Amino acid sequence: MLNHQEDLDSVFRALGDGTRRAIVARLSRSAATVSELAAPFEMSLPAVLQHLKVLEAAGLVASQKVGRVRTFRVVPGALEDAGRWIADVRTPAERLLDRLEAHLDEHAPPPPEESS
Amino acid sequence: MLNHQEDLDSVFRALGDGTRRAIVARLSRSAATVSELAAPFEMSLPAVLQHLKVLEAAGLVASQKVGRVRTFRVVPGALEDAGRWIADVRTPAERLLDRLEAHLDEHAPPPPEESS
DNA sequence: CTGATGGTTAAGCACATCGTTAAGTATTGG
DNA sequence: CCAATACTTAACGATGTGCTTAACCATCAG
Numbered sequence: 001m002l003n004h005q006e007d008l009d010s011v012f013r014a015l016g017d018g019t020r021r022a023i024v025a026r027l028s029r030s031a032a033t034v035s036e037l038a039a040p041f042e043m044s045l046p047a048v049l050q051h052l053k054v055l056e057a058a059g060l061v062a063s064q065k066v067g068r069v070r071t072f073r074v075v076p077g078a079l080e081d082a083g084r085w086i087a088d089v090r091t092p093a094e095r096l097l098d099r100l101e102a103h104l105d106e107h108a109p110p111p112p113e114e115s116s
Numbered sequence: 117m118l119n120h121q122e123d124l125d126s127v128f129r130a131l132g133d134g135t136r137r138a139i140v141a142r143l144s145r146s147a148a149t150v151s152e153l154a155a156p157f158e159m160s161l162p163a164v165l166q167h168l169k170v171l172e173a174a175g176l177v178a179s180q181k182v183g184r185v186r187t188f189r190v191v192p193g194a195l196e197d198a199g200r201w202i203a204d205v206r207t208p209a210e211r212l213l214d215r216l217e218a219h220l221d222e223h224a225p226p227p228p229e230e231s232s
Numbered sequence: 233c234t235g236a237t238g239g240t241t242a243a244g245c246a247c248a249t250c251g252t253t254a255a256g257t258a259t260t261g262g
Numbered sequence: 263c264c265a266a267t268a269c270t271t272a273a274c275g276a277t278g279t280g281c282t283t284a285a286c287c288a289t290c291a292g
Contacts, residue, residue, distance in 0.1 A: 005134045006134075008131075008134070008137065009132055009133065009134055010132075011132075012128050012129070012131040012132035012137075013128070013129065013132030013133075014132075015124075015128040015132075015201075016125055016126075016128035016129030016130075016131075016132050017125065017129075017249095017250090018121045018122075018124070018125055019250095021124065021128075021201070024205055025205055027209075028205045028206075028208045028209040029208050033268085033269095034268070034269060034270095035267095035268065035269080043250090043251070043252090044251075044252065044253080045268090045269075045270095046251090046252080046253085046269090046270080046271085047250070047251055047252075049269075049270070049271095050249090050250075050251085051250090054249090065269090067258090067259055067260075067268090068257095068258055068259040068260075068267070068268050068269065069259090069267095069268065069269085070268080070269070070270095074209045076209065076210070079202050079205065079206050079209075080206075082202060083199065083202045083203065083206065085131075085137070086195050086198060086199045086202065087199065089140055089141055089144045089195065090144075090195050090196075090199065092144045092145050093143075093144040093190045093192065093195075094192070133279095133280085135280095149238080149239095150238070150239060150240095151237090151238065151239080159280090159281070159282090160281075160282065160283080161238090161239075161240095162239095162240080162241085162281085162282080162283085163280070163281055163282075165239080165240070165241095166279090166280070166281085167280085170279090181239090183238090183288090183289060183290075184237075184238050184239065184287095184288055184289040184290075185237095185238065185239085185289090186238085186239070186240095
């Protein structure tokens with residue numbers, strides 16, 4: 001099913017928090033346990049747990065428990081759709097900018113300065 | 117100038133909503149007025165206005181009012197930082213995946229694969 | 233001036249988020 | 263067994279989000 005829309009919702013929303021982005025960045029270098037991930041932050045461990053849940057629900061990270069230790073890792077292709085969405089929007093936007101500049105060049109000589 | 121953190125927060129959170137992404141996608145093709153932007157959606161116009169405010173606060177779009185008509189357009193480089201963040205995280209994550217595969221190859225014989 | 237058009241503001245409601253503390257469940261080491 | 267370790271769950275409060283409706287400007291046409 002092409003439920004891209006809701007997938008992207010949860011991915012972008014998950015990335016809309018500095019703590020979670022830091023966690024993802026950390027995990028992109030190597031896997032880590034819950035307490036390792038929580039260590040750099042000043043918030044409580046349950047708070048970090050909730051962030052990890054959000055990231056896992058968005059499909060950005062995955063985890064498995066061995067004994068009493070849960071280890072998290074990034075999910076390889078998880079950022080692909082988000083990255084492509086941004087790229088796909090940027091492309092026409094830049095074309096739009098080019099057309100705007102071309103239009104201005106046509107209707108006015110190159111303005112060396114702006115005044116208001 | 118290194119407010120990257122909070123900037124990215126607002127950009128990613130702004131993108132974490134399908135309506136707002138649709139608006140950005142629409143504007144990436146050409147500028148549009150408030151009512152033009154609101155038309156495709158079933159929600160009320162004030163609701164769309166609020167989405168536009170979020171997008172404008174995140175620096176993704178800009179607007180100007182002429183007479184009684186407000187026109188929105190995308191802000192050219194606005195998605196650059198977000199795109200780069202994703203790219204920067206994906207790169208080490210993929211290296212991590214490569215190392216994992218190499219590790220598995222070392223500890224288990226190459227899986228029987230059909231060559232093409 | 234008068235009304236229609238295009239947008240804006242205000243208030244309110246349901247629900248989600250982000251943090252807290254307190255208490256509970258498995259493991260593991262001695 | 264006992265206690266420390268490593269989470270995990272539950273409950274809750276402060277804010278934030280995403281809508282709604284109602285009312286309020288500010289143009290522009292006639």
